[in-house]
Amino acid sequence: MPPLDGFSDNPFRDKNDVIVATKALVQALEPYFSPGQARVQLPIYSGAHFDETAADLEGFARPIWAIAAAFTKSSTTADPTLKTYAERLVSGLANGVDPTHPEYWGAIDDWDQRMVEAEAISFALLLAPTTFYEPLSTHSRSHLVKWLSGLNGKVMPKNNWRWFRVFANLALHRICGIPYENVKESIQDDFDLLDTFQLGNGWAADGPWRKDATEGEEAYGRQADYYSGSFAIQFSQLLYTIFAADFDPERVSRYIHQAREFANQFWRYFDEDGAPIPFGRSLTYRFAMGAFYAAFAMAKAYDYSNPYTSPGFVKGMLLRHLRWWASHSDNVFALDGTLTIGYLYPNMFMCEDYNSPQSPYWAMKSFVILALSTIDDFWMVDELPHPLASVGETKSLTSGVQLLSAPFQILCDHPGGQHHFMISGGQFCVWPLKATQSKYSKFAYSSAFGFSVPTGLLLTQIAPDSTLAISRDEGDTWITRWETTSSPTIETFLINNQNVQCLHSGWRPWRTGSIEIHTLLIPPCDQWPDWHIRVHRIRNTQSGSSATETLRLVEGAFSIEVKQPRRIPVLTEGWGSTADRLDIALGGRIDCDTSSLVIGDGDVSGIKNLFASGCSLEGKLLKPDPNTNLMTPRTLIPTIEHEICSISGRDTVIANAIFSISKGKRRFSRQEMFERWCQAPQLPEELLSL
Secondary structure: OOOOOOOOOOOOOOHHHHHHHHHHHHHOOHHHEOOOOOOEOOOOOOOOOOOHHHHHHHHHHOOHHHHHHOOOOOOOOOOHHHHHHHHHHHHHHHHHOOOOOOOOOOOOOOOOOHHHHHHHHHHHHHHOHHHHOOOOOHHHHHHHHHHHHOOOOOOOOOOOOHHHHHHHHHHHHHOOOOOHHHHHHHHHHHHHHHHHHEEEOOEEOOOOOOOOOOOOOOOOOEOOOHHHOOOOHHHHHHHHHHHOOOOOHHHHHHHHHHHHHHHHHHHHHEOOOOOEOOOOOOHHHHHHHHHHHHHHHHOOOOOOOOOOOOHHHHHHHHHHHHHHHHHOOOOOEOOOOOEOOEOOOEOOOOOOOOOOOOHHHHHHHHHHHHHOOOOOHHHHOOOOOOOOOOEOOEOOOOOOEEEEOOOOEEEEOOOOOOOOEEEEOOOEOOOOOOOHHHHHOOOEEEOOOEOEOOOOOOHHHHOOOOOEEEEOOOOOOOEOOOOEOOOOEEEEEEEOOEEEEEEEEEEOOOOOOOEEEEEEEEOOEOOEOOEEEEEEEEEEOOOOHHHOOOEEEEEEOOOEEOOOHHHOOEOOOOOOOOOOOOOOOOOEEEEOOOEEEEEOOOOEEEEEEEEEOOOEEEEEEEOOOOOOEOOOOOEEEEEEEEEEOOOOOOOEEEEEEEEEEOOOOOOOOHHHHHHHHHOOOOOOHHHHOO
């Protein structure tokens, strides 16, 4: 698939570069506007759970994030392409809210996708009323008020959607002239709910965070993902500080404080080159993953005394992220230059039921930075490097391994290793999303290797990278960690004179069964910078011979790209010291009784057993279905298979160490890879007792 000129070759250094990228993205959409300009329908036949009109509205509304920002009073662009596109949007807006027009979007109903798109339209009205409101006729303004007012009194999900109604009511009051008393109660009701999402340290869950539900309580999930920051909640809070500073100063001050707290941690989700860690849902929004920094700069939430909230730091985080997407976008666009559903390539396996062909254009939230004038501090300052980057001969003093207690994750980029990833204590989402276990409940997520989603029920279709797959019917069906039985806990252990913080969670493979698993996740540390460890204690909560059960377990390391999986060379046992005839394009593989390993083009992924009581084990290389991984279509997964012949009486304890090196600034020699692979962790006895 071809790259997109203007985006894929974009250096993303200044405001003009972002304008060029915006033009490239919206020009690809122009052929697909309806005659009345109110709908955009890409020539792809696929459906979302909502109606086609709402899907076409997505195509109309989502680019507004960038276009409206380009036409603020302080930042009006003279670019004729964007000006023409803005005029097209104004015409479409008038027709889309007109009940008598053939392209009317329809009234907003309960649980309606139109609610989502109303936020972008409200944003345009609030930010650039001269462009998007003043040209409307009296009749069109009346229709707009009625359409936006349709959000009030409707049933909405208890999540980030509540922000869409807040902004609609804000636009109704501040731009359309509706008395504040008419919308005050609705705004306050939504804030009452949104305030309950806060987790501390600037973090918010995407909905009520389930602690430990008791009988009779609604079992909300436990998820804090990119919606918590860039996609919605922090992003929306920061926009609110712009539009409500004069009449809601207390909340605005609180949101600025929370954004700064969040900024202290969120940078760890991106590596030195701007690559994000894919995790959670809606990853087809792609470079919207950096939108927090765009909103932060737009809101001028800077604290110059904080190294993570200065203009230079924020600029570096956002523009590095956009450059990473530009350099990895060869397979992101369709032949006509439109965004596809997928991550680094088109992939329907990873999408959600709410992804229409037009959905990916939420990515343009990162372009609200166009609202800043060319003389704004953001554009005038130099970019600051990533906190973990070495500058010249000076190494970073910032820790590369850090616990984030609010989302129960440990972000890992140990300076002694070369891999940027996260281990997760057990988030989960109870909504019926496709591949929800893969998106939230795996043990680890990597900016280099991504993660895999299932394509079917067989083990090769489940693609169990970074998780533990369990079967009790001799491999006919498999299940992985999903919902944890209680909130994860943070455990600290003294390992070789170093205090290491770890994540502990309990979970049940089958809700109706008696099998219970407790998992301890141990991050990289100074003694093993290339490794992380997973310790599983498996017990049968029933006693007696009737409770005996045979289980098969397959634990996977990170999936790794292999160009030709069937032709990959087999390595000898002492592969590090043998003559180096390894074909780099094909990589190499090895599996034995206690481990398995794959070498790709500069990447390495492997798994070694450290301890196994009461079970047999065998290292195996798994060739999953193509297109299971988000980042590359062909992968291999190093695994260890365990068989527990009798899960009754004593607990079974399994400890596996995961080895990973990603290609980066250093390219390790084959001998170096071998030496690091041989330096497996030595676990203290207490870590096996959980």
